[in-house]
Amino acid sequence: MKNYIITGRPGIGKSTLFNNIINTLKKSGIIVGGIKSPEVRDSKGIRIGFKIIDLMSNEEGWLARRNHYSTIKVGKYGIVLEESSRIIREALRKALEKADVIGIDEIGPMELKINVFRTMLEQVLGSNKPKILVIHYRLRDRSILDKIYKVENEKYILTEHNRDLLNKVLPRKILMEIKEITNKK
Numbered sequence: 457m458k459n460y461i462i463t464g465r466p467g468i469g470k471s472t473l474f475n476n477i478i479n480t481l482k483k484s485g486i487i488v489g490g491i492k493s494p495e496v497r498d499s500k501g502i503r504i505g506f507k508i509i510d511l512m513s514n515e516e517g518w519l520a521r522r523n524h525y526s527t528i529k530v531g532k533y534g535i536v537l538e539e540s541s542r543i544i545r546e547a548l549r550k551a552l553e554k555a556d557v558i559g560i561d562e563i564g565p566m567e568l569k570i571n572v573f574r575t576m577l578e579q580v581l582g583s584n585k586p587k588i589l590v591i592h593y594r595l596r597d598r599s600i601l602d603k604i605y606k607v608e609n610e611k612y613i614l615t616e617h618n619r620d621l622l623n624k625v626l627p628r629k630i631l632m633e634i635k636e637i638t639n640k641k
């Protein structure tokens with residue numbers, strides 16, 4: 457089944473497009489499972505960490521926090537291992553079991569330091585469901601990249617020139633294609 461891949465430089469609008477696609481699918485009754493990891497800023501606009509959110513249940517927890525003591529560090533951020541692992545495991549397990557489509561925002565060096573993320577991602581990539589995947593522009597993990605590109609895929613590299621158009625046309629195009637294969641007309 458096809459992988460829809462979104463990539464591009466930091467801050468270009470990948471998460472905005474991802475949310476747009478997911479919301480369009482959900483509104484039409486498609487069951488979407490998976491995870492997203494939005495950044496969190498304080499009232500002064502300083503980034504204090506990243507949350508992890510289950511797309512099906514909307515349950516959320518911390519993925520990483522600034523200055524959090526952790527055995528896994530990414531720059532200033534410490535991974536909140538137990539909390540994030542629990543949400544990732546549950547969200548992707550449910551997605552594999554029940555969803556029509558699996559979405560992950562995003563697959564990057566930080567997420568791949570979490571063992572549960574890597575194990576569950578491998579299961580997701582091996583499953584025969586359509587996937588919407590946001591990929592960090594610096595992802596160089598050969599084993600994961602091979603699994604992502606092993607199946608038919610459509611890759612969109614967001615730029616300031618194409619993002620408005622892609623937000624306009626891609627959610628409906630993906631909806632049409634997924635309706636076709638899930639028979640939800």
Ligand SMILES: Nc1ncnc2c1ncn2[C@@H]1O[C@H](COP(=O)(O)OP(=O)(O)OP(=O)(O)O)[C@@H](O)[C@H]1O
Nearest residue numbers: 464465466467468469470471472473495619620623
């Ligand atoms: N098509 C667009 N036109 C103008 N601004 C946009 C567009 N899409 C997103 N933005 C704005 O750009 C900012 C970054 O968007 P977003 O978080 O979606 O980017 P991202 O590529 O996911 O970032 P990151 O790499 O940090 O995850 C947000 O403030 C968002 O509102």
